[in-house]
Amino acid sequence: MTSDRLQRFRDRLGLPLIAAPMFLVSGVELMVAACRNGVIGSFPTVNCRSTEQLESWFSEIDMRLRQHEDQSGRKPAPLCPNLIVHRSNVRLEQDLAVLLRHKPEIVITSVGSPAPVLKPLHDAGALVLADVASIRHAERAAAAGADGLVLLTAGAGGQTGWLNPFAFVRAVRAFYDGIIVLAGGISDGRALHAAEVLGCDLAYMGTKFIATRESMADERHKRMLVDSTADDILLTTAFTGLQTSMLKPSIVAAGVDPDDLPARGAIDIGKDIDVAARESRPKRWRDIWSGGHSASGVTDVLAVDDLVARTLAEYREAGGR
Known part of the structure; x- marks a missing residue:
């Protein structure tokens, strides 16, 4: 299954794969490595401390990918910023303005309807994929005019969905002919090919990708993933x-x-009055880390080059084109 909307990128993709946008993990080094290996590189714009740093990231990534193209003769895969459209993102308008100046080819919207940003992004030439x-x-994102849907399924790391991927993909494909992206449980090239067979x-x-040398994740986070399996992943609303x-x-x-977590969202250091107490308490993402069910497939901390090469070999062995 290949949506017509992706045809313009097809010859630039070594794999039908997106390096997922991950808070405090996806940065310049990971994006450059992914894109030059034929994998769509995505990052949350909020990983940048300011709109000025976001401008800087775009400029640096663009420069380095142009250098790669000049040296290799191969055009890299698209860069894909991830825009948090929820009202809690106080930088939404400013980050959107940066995106419109840099005209990324694909944008992912998360935590809310893509409707408010669809027209300006479409006018700038971007395909918009909605989480x-x-x-x-x-149904709502499709009706709003999203070019693609990222289906957050059971087993995805970080903030996720809960639906079985088989049921979710087939139900959405029954009414939607746009781009479908499966998020959750993709641990190797065989699983990637299976997602295509399913209709993605x-x-x-x-x-x-967390456990790669180029990711911004804490080294302890990377090693913990190597030492963990899917049994070590907990789905919770506590954080x-x-x-x-x-x-x-x-x-x-x-x-x-982990067996006695408080109520929904109760572990929130932002609610502490005392500054010292707020700083001393464990903080989500900084001290308490995310991971998906594909943790069982993480056996070492690899360079992105090696991870993509291994995934490509697995994908082809499974019958992928």
């Missing part, structure tokens, strides 16, 4: 208020009992 975690959200155009790979897949060993290391 969705339910059939109802998929692309898939996310997140957890395995963000939304269903989130977190690494149980990191919860234990932060001094919190």
Whole structure:
């Protein structure tokens, strides 16, 4: 299954794969490495401390990818910023303005309807992929005019969905002929090919990209993923208020009992009055780390070059083109 909307990028993709946008993990080095290896590189714009740094990231990534193209003769895969459209993102308008100046070819919207940003992004020439975690959200994003849907399924790392990927993909494909991206549980090239057979155009790979040399993740986070399996992933609302897949060993290391977590969103250091107490408490993403069910497939910390080469070999062995 290949949506017509992806044809313009087809000859630039070594794999039908997106390096998933991950908070505090996806940065310049990971984006450059992914794109020059034929993998769509995505990053949350909020990973930048300011709109000025976001401008700087775009400029540096563009320069380095142009150098790669000049040296190799191969055009890299597209860069794909991830825009948080929820009202809690106080930089939404400023970050959107940066995107419109740099005209990325693909943009992913998360945590809300893509409707408010669709027209300006389309006018700038971008394809817009919208994160969705339910059939109802998929229907709404499709009706709004999203070019693609990222289906957050059970097993995806970080903030995720809960639907079975087989059921979710087939239900959405029944009413939607745009780009479908599967997010959740893609641990190797065979799983990537299976996503295509299921009816997807692309898939996310997140957890395995955390454990790469180029990711911004804490080295302890990377090693913890190597030492963990899917059994070590806990789905909980305690840290963000939304269903989130977190690494149980990191919860234990932060001094919190994973079997006795408080109510929805209760672990929120922003609600503390005392500054010293706020700084001393474990912080989500900084001390308590995310991971997906594909943690079972993380066996070492690799360079992106090696991870993509291995995934490509697995994909071709499974019958992928």
